[in-house]
Amino acid sequence: MSNIENLELAGSYREILRQALYVVRSIDADGELSTAQTSTLNMLAAAPQRISLIARNAGIRVPSATEQVTKLATAGLVERVPSNTDFRVVEVRLTTKGRQALDAANLRRNKTMAQAFESLSAHELESIKLAIPAIEKLNEALSP
Amino acid sequence: MSNIENLELAGSYREILRQALYVVRSIDADGELSTAQTSTLNMLAAAPQRISLIARNAGIRVPSATEQVTKLATAGLVERVPSNTDFRVVEVRLTTKGRQALDAANLRRNKTMAQAFESLSAHELESIKLAIPAIEKLNEALSP
DNA sequence: CTTGACCGTTAGGTAACCTAACTATTAGAC
């Protein structure tokens, strides 16, 4: 497999990613939860996390994670729970309100996207399904 | 094909896109050209464009496109050329310096990505290649 | 019990978007 081929692939890959991001952002611009807030909440939906882990998982710095959490906490969607084994650590977890808001936002947005999926052929749909794990792996390979 | 299945697909698709965004952004954080600047320049590399088309193609509003162009023009990477058929219109085109900067940035960044592609199996690589046109179509389906 | 590492917050700054309001030009109606 030639390097030049991969270079071109990288170019188109980049380009469709950029487009896809704007698309997702415009779907998320419905005034409920921003894209960043949603992804933080989605992370917390799986399990409570300390600030530093939120940052690491989201690919952002700790102060940015603090900022996100503060915003969400002010809105009552998450709560800070001081760890009782290490008093430096703050665990962040979804509140009931947070889970409801997240579920509602996810449902509506994923519905919009699922509709678009239906405009694809079965073959095209399949190709996206197959690519997801590969892209996941690629993301990891490109992470620090 | 069930809706529920598509809903789940939408969720994972969203998630890997988010991750991919951070990855691309971190590759682009090399101080040369920002991700947004690069994508504007890439668009202009194909052909000169008026401001409103830059905005439309990039999925942003006209004032944001003006801002981007102003920034690039200040850096000497693009130039505004007033249309001589319609004096309201401004055509924006790459300067030589702009083309050089773009080529250099693209090469280095795509090289980084191409390296990561090589950590994938031939099968995984193929799945990404196949997915690109499908994602492109999906992007269009989700655009306003 | 002190020193160094670690966790999170605060302070201050920037890039990239947005909406609303403006200017200049064009095109269409009468």
Add this chain to the structure above:
DNA sequence: GTCTAATAGTTAGGTTACCTAACGGTCAAG
């Protein structure tokens, strides 16, 4: 032909989500 409505782009002002640097509190190891 002129007046009006639409269009192209800019300006002004604001927000979000990131960043780095500097700080305070807590833990762990010598």
